């Protein structure tokens with residue numbers, strides 16, 4: 001039987017996920033800010049119902065995916081989880097806010113919902129989380145993107161993105177700071193922190209490289225298990241160069257997992 005999906009946010013990632021939805025999963029509801037509601041209704045032309053709050057949904061989605069960014073998770077996450085729904089999340093950076101994290105965890109516990117943190121634009125989160133069970137000594141993360149991918153972010157206050165002529169580190173700090181300062185660009189830092197050694201102990205470098213067209217994520221982890229380095233060179237989405245294609249694909253995978261009795 002076809003399962004019915006609710007999507008929070010319908011920007012670059014949301015429309016890519018919609019395009020690639022697996023057979024058996026149908027987009028039934030899209031939740032957007034009031035200001036976008038009319039335009040989104042026009043875009044979807046009746047293919048899904050457009051809402052601005054979960055309370056307006058009289059039925060029960062089989063899965064809710066958040067593709068809205070940190071404000072979208074903060075606005076809708078609690079109500080979705082209190083309804084006992086499964087919420088797949090890409091805006092993991094919002095969870096650097098401990099109060100929000102606790103609110104969402106409490107809502108899930110009390111309402112019977114489940115929050116599934118997606119691997120997003122990176123790989124290796126399964127191995128990192130397993131490695132943590134034996135003790136981790138060190139986890140570092142570097143993100144390197146083209147100037148156009150950092151445009152409109154806090155990076156513009158730290159470096160002249162139009163004038164940069166060589167690969168340059170413009171931010172060094174912990175994962176919590178990175179996720180808060182770069183809400184559309186550093187969710188991966190928070191994902192790695194949540195799978196590994198936490199927000200404060202995950203060291204992060206953010207880099208701009210005028211010679212690259214990729215979104216590169218490099219993770220190094222060391223612990224009782226041994227050591228690994230993962231370098232992922234992702235293609236950005238054409239419609240939003242901040243966002244890697246793999247992040248959208250991780251949402252598609254979550255939809256497929258919801259459909260299949262056996263999943264990887």
Ligand SMILES: NC(=O)C1=CN([C@@H]2O[C@H](COP(=O)(O)OP(=O)(O)OC[C@H]3O[C@@H](n4cnc5c(N)ncnc54)[C@H](OP(=O)(O)O)[C@@H]3O)[C@@H](O)[C@H]2O)C=CC1
Pocket residue numbers: 008009010011012013014031032033067068069070071072073075090091092118119120121122183184185187188191240242243244247
């Ligand atoms: N975990 C990961 O690896 C990754 C996570 N991400 C996260 O995914 C988010 C979405 O990416 P992308 O689609 O490319 O970004 P876009 O900016 O293209 O789309 C996000 C959409 O969500 C809307 N939105 C904002 N607030 C709300 C809200 N409260 N309720 C519903 N919708 C809302 C935005 O509206 P408006 O434009 O008005 O703000 C926009 O239309 C990023 O912001 C980032 O936080 C992205 C890449 C990787």
Ligand SMILES: O=C([O-])CC(=O)C(=O)O
Pocket residue numbers: 121183184185186187188189215234242243244245247
């Ligand atoms: O998509 C990416 O490359 C990473 C990203 O934007 C994020 O971590 O928020």
